[in-house]
Amino acid sequence: MPDEGSKADERLAPGQFPQTRWSVVLAARGSNDSGHALAALDELCRAYWFPLYVYIRRRGVSPEDAEDLTQGYFSALIEKDYLAQADRERGKLRSFLLTTLKHYLADEWTKASALKRGHGKTAVSIDAAQAEERYALEPVDEQSPDRLFEKRWALTLLDNVLEALRADYVGSGQGGLFDVLKKFLAWNSAGEAYREAATELGMKENAVRVAVFRMRRRYGDLLRAQVADTVASSEEVSSEVDYLFALLRS
Amino acid sequence: MADQSGSSARSEACAACGKPLPRNAPAGLCPACLMGRGVELMSCSARSGSFVPPTSDELALLFPDFEIVQCLGQGGMGAVYKAVQRELDRTVAIKILPREIAADAEFSERFRREASALASLDHPNIVRLFDFGQREGLAYFVMEFVDGVDLSRRIASGTVPVNDAFGIVSQLCDALQHSHGRGVVHRDIKPANILITRDGRVKVADFGLARLVHPGAADYGLTRTNATLGTPRYMAPEQMAGASGSDHRVDIYALGVVLYELLTGHMPVGHFDAPSEKVAALNPRIDEVVLRALNAEPERRYATAEEVKSSLREAIERPAPTRQEQARRLALRVLVASLAAAVLGGGAVLVWVTRSTRATSGVTAPVSSLALSSGKLVALGSIDAASFPYAGQPALKVSVAAARNEFGLVLRADGTVLAWGDNRFGQTSVPQGLREVVAIAAGQGAKSAHALALSAGGTVAGWGDNTFDQATPPTGLTGVVAIAAGELHSLALTREGRLVAWGNSASPAGVVPENLAPANAIAAGANFNLALLTDGRVGAWGLNDAGQCRVPQVSAQVVEITAGSRHAIARLDNGRVIAWGDNGAKQCDVPANLPRASAVFAGGDGSAALDQSGRLHVWGKIPNGVTNFTGRVAQVAMGSSTWVVIEQNKAPTAK
Numbered sequence: 001m002p003d004e005g006s007k008a009d010e011r012l013a014p015g016q017f018p019q020t021r022w023s024v025v026l027a028a029r030g031s032n033d034s035g036h037a038l039a040a041l042d043e044l045c046r047a048y049w050f051p052l053y054v055y056i057r058r059r060g061v062s063p064e065d066a067e068d069l070t071q072g073y074f075s076a077l078i079e080k081d082y083l084a085q086a087d088r089e090r091g092k093l094r095s096f097l098l099t100t101l102k103h104y105l106a107d108e109w110t111k112a113s114a115l116k117r118g119h120g121k122t123a124v125s126i127d128a129a130q131a132e133e134r135y136a137l138e139p140v141d142e143q144s145p146d147r148l149f150e151k152r153w154a155l156t157l158l159d160n161v162l163e164a165l166r167a168d169y170v171g172s173g174q175g176g177l178f179d180v181l182k183k184f185l186a187w188n189s190a191g192e193a194y195r196e197a198a199t200e201l202g203m204k205e206n207a208v209r210v211a212v213f214r215m216r217r218r219y220g221d222l223l224r225a226q227v228a229d230t231v232a233s234s235e236e237v238s239s240e241v242d243y244l245f246a247l248l249r250s
Numbered sequence: 251m252a253d254q255s256g257s258s259a260r261s262e263a264c265a266a267c268g269k270p271l272p273r274n275a276p277a278g279l280c281p282a283c284l285m286g287r288g289v290e291l292m293s294c295s296a297r298s299g300s301f302v303p304p305t306s307d308e309l310a311l312l313f314p315d316f317e318i319v320q321c322l323g324q325g326g327m328g329a330v331y332k333a334v335q336r337e338l339d340r341t342v343a344i345k346i347l348p349r350e351i352a353a354d355a356e357f358s359e360r361f362r363r364e365a366s367a368l369a370s371l372d373h374p375n376i377v378r379l380f381d382f383g384q385r386e387g388l389a390y391f392v393m394e395f396v397d398g399v400d401l402s403r404r405i406a407s408g409t410v411p412v413n414d415a416f417g418i419v420s421q422l423c424d425a426l427q428h429s430h431g432r433g434v435v436h437r438d439i440k441p442a443n444i445l446i447t448r449d450g451r452v453k454v455a456d457f458g459l460a461r462l463v464h465p466g467a468a469d470y471g472l473t474r475t476n477a478t479l480g481t482p483r484y485m486a487p488e489q490m491a492g493a494s495g496s497d498h499r500v501d502i503y504a505l506g507v508v509l510y511e512l513l514t515g516h517m518p519v520g521h522f523d524a525p526s527e528k529v530a531a532l533n534p535r536i537d538e539v540v541l542r543a544l545n546a547e548p549e550r551r552y553a554t555a556e557e558v559k560s561s562l563r564e565a566i567e568r569p570a571p572t573r574q575e576q577a578r579r580l581a582l583r584v585l586v587a588s589l590a591a592a593v594l595g596g597g598a599v600l601v602w603v604t605r606s607t608r609a610t611s612g613v614t615a616p617v618s619s620l621a622l623s624s625g626k627l628v629a630l631g632s633i634d635a636a637s638f639p640y641a642g643q644p645a646l647k648v649s650v651a652a653a654r655n656e657f658g659l660v661l662r663a664d665g666t667v668l669a670w671g672d673n674r675f676g677q678t679s680v681p682q683g684l685r686e687v688v689a690i691a692a693g694q695g696a697k698s699a700h701a702l703a704l705s706a707g708g709t710v711a712g713w714g715d716n717t718f719d720q721a722t723p724p725t726g727l728t729g730v731v732a733i734a735a736g737e738l739h740s741l742a743l744t745r746e747g748r749l750v751a752w753g754n755s756a757s758p759a760g761v762v763p764e765n766l767a768p769a770n771a772i773a774a775g776a777n778f779n780l781a782l783l784t785d786g787r788v789g790a791w792g793l794n795d796a797g798q799c800r801v802p803q804v805s806a807q808v809v810e811i812t813a814g815s816r817h818a819i820a821r822l823d824n825g826r827v828i829a830w831g832d833n834g835a836k837q838c839d840v841p842a843n844l845p846r847a848s849a850v851f852a853g854g855d856g857s858a859a860l861d862q863s864g865r866l867h868v869w870g871k872i873p874n875g876v877t878n879f880t881g882r883v884a885q886v887a888m889g890s891s892t893w894v895v896i897e898q899n900k901a902p903t904a905k
Binding site: 139 | 264269272276279282285287291308310311
């Protein structure tokens with residue numbers, strides 16, 4: 001996923017939600033022109049494979065098997081018509097992926113057959129070593145795999161957004177600005193923090209406030225776009241963000 | 251994650267929320283806080299229908315040539331900020347107009363035209379307009395910054411000595427004379443728009459803004475909600491009635507109101523006394539000047555502001571008249587005052603004006619005004635003649651308690667109050683000497699047994715059951731423009747739009763939510779309250795067991811709200827009526843083919859609406875005899891078993 005940072009850029013058009021990516025996929029179900037939908041689904045999978053890996057691993061599967069299963073799942077997703085099941089999970093990509101993953105795993109284990117890798121179709125390129133390294137950083141406290149999946153989902157979302165945001169600033173030669181001011185995305189700030197940042201950047205304090213304001217705004221735009229890609233319609237963005245916030249707070 | 255610095259395990263906690271920071275936190279930041287910021291940012295831009303003023307941050311972006319110092323205030327007409335114009339190092343005020351106004355397609359052209367006219371006004375008593383324009387969809391004015399207070403604050407701290415009043419008014423006349431001479435009418439002269447600098451200089455603000463913000467409705471001088479309570483008191487009758495072609499003389503009228511208020515501390519409302527009658531040792535010659543400025547007919551008013559000033563000066567400089575002269579004057583005064591009273595009525599605080607819709611829709615909504623509604627009382631329902639002693643008598647307003655033990659109040663044209671019904675708690679023992687009443691409210695709810703009256707001077711009197719202090723308004727409560735009474739609590743609205751509640755504070759209805767936005771109107775059910783806010787939204791709080799606080803979303807503007815015991819009704823500016831809350835007696839089932847409503851009423855479990863011709867449409871729990879009533883109605887008040895109607899005497903004066 002990390003190597004998709006630059007791709008994330010062009011995908012996330014600020015403030016524009018003509019049709020969210022997930023809705024494109026849903027709309028294309030059963031139609032002949034599914035090329036567009038497949039491309040959309042493909043992009044989405046690339047962004048969110050890690051939460052699925054985390055889920056699989058938490059289910060007690062070994063790293064090697066987890067890698068196989070993740071690959072296998074995405075192949076199956078694209079080859080088979082998992083999207084037919086999307087009716088029930090219509091609202092969110094997040095729930096869709098988790099539910100269909102569960103079904104996939106159940107199928108595979110009942111079959112107890114050899115795990116298939118994607119036949120020449122690499123749905124998603126998973127860096128196995130890196131996957132495991134990252135998994136090691138996941139919290140160890142007792143949480144259901146579902147919960148862990150969802151939290152990881154939220155974090156992945158934020159990762160994507162921040163990566164895109166950072167790429168924005170780096171792209172316009174303001175990488176240093178991003179590094180110093182990014183903390184203001186999470187914090188509400190007292191004058192002191194602004195002053196310190198101003199000194200560090202060699203800017204006037206007022207200019208720092210303005211820069212922070214702009215960064216927050218842009219962050220909001222990117223977050224909205226990113227979430228919108230995973231829900232069926234832009235009206236659901238707010239409630240999804242609320243849900244994820246409650247999730248992260250617990 | 252390119253930003254992941256090494257693999258150092260972080261066991262820190264987030265400084266803001268205290269949660270432990272996960273080791274793979276996005277960009278090293280607390281994910282909960284990041285998502286929380288997201289929640290904030292998502293909801294910020296989703297708000298619609300209300301004017302969210304830009305933050306100083308946002309403004310700083312739009313106006314890099316200015317240093318934004320602080321936000322000075324905000325109202326329906328926009329938000330004002332103090333700023334320093336960098337290049338000239340001069341302190342200015344930047345006024346931002348509400349976004350939805352600038353969104354209108356014809357706005358830009360109008361804006362340029364009007365603003366140019368305003369910018370041409372160059373007078374020491376008029377707030378100077380330096381610059382105007384639109385940036386990123388926000389229309390703004392850059393104006394002279396005035397370091398002082400507005401007149402309403404001066405008035406709030408007491409009456410003004412004659413010479414000071416003259417000083418203020420004569421500068422006001424100068425300002426008006428100057429602008430009228432250049433064809434600019436203010437249309438919204440009121441103390442809030444009159445600023446006084448430290449050295450006593452008067453500066454009039456917001457010239458012509460009313461027309462800019464509301465074309466077509468310009469003659470009403472209202473904010474978006476069309477139910478402004480403060481401003482209508484300064485509006486000339488022809489302005490209120492929406493006559494096209496109301497001219498600069500509306501400013502003269504408003505000038506008269508301001509002068510009266512300065513001298514007496516009261517508003518010239520209802521059957522008002524001449525200034526010399528209210529203020530000891532005030533030269534009675536001044537009465538004539540004031541009363542002429544307040545003449546209901548523009549032709550009989552002063553024609554120019556200059557004349558007002560010179561007449562006033564003359565009046566002050568000449569000695570007080572002899573007794574004979576005074577007798578002659580008295581006759582004149584009574585005549586003029588009663589003319590004004592007939593127009594304003596006693597219910598000026600409850601004037602609801604619908605604004606005409608835009609020309610594009612091809613429909614012009616007629617104006618209706620409850621203030622013009624006097625008539626005679628008719629009781630309907632299970633009441634027998636003995637229980638309702640005032641049948642056939644003239645009245646301005648009536649209020650009936652939808653209580654187990656019914657009682658009611660009548661407000662007469664002369665400002666006095668009568669009561670009838672159950673008196674176990676003294677609820678019909680109207681206090682002696684209660685005069686100049688402009689509004690009444692009988693408690694609503696099975697147990698209610700208290701009553702309130704609002705005087706023209708803005709104070710509230712209460713009587714009846716006081717177990718929860720519901721009949722004792724808080725000490726020092728002044729400047730009240732509307733009242734409402736629930737089952738065991740009372741509610742008042744001040745001139746500034748602030749809500750005050752007293753009574754049963756154990757019930758959520760007895761307490762006002764903190765930080766409630768300013769309101770233009772209020773209503774009380776048995777245990778819940780409604781407020782029509784200046785931004786057009788309806789706020790509701792209190793008991794919600796039947797959804798009476800769940801205000802439905804509407805696309806049109808709400809112009810009137812009213813509450814029954816457990817339900818609420820609102821009238822929209824397109825004449826439609828909506829209802830919500832308890833529907834056990836079908837009181838929320840608005841009749842499907844209800845014609846455009848000009849007024850709505852609710853009480854107990856009953857609902858009613860008036861159509862344009864004064865016919866009453868009713869639904870909900872209705873006593874016998876109501877549906878048979880075919881007269882033209884001005885007002886209806888619903889008790890638990892009796893409804894009292896004010897039947898109109900003649901064809902309504904409203905168009």
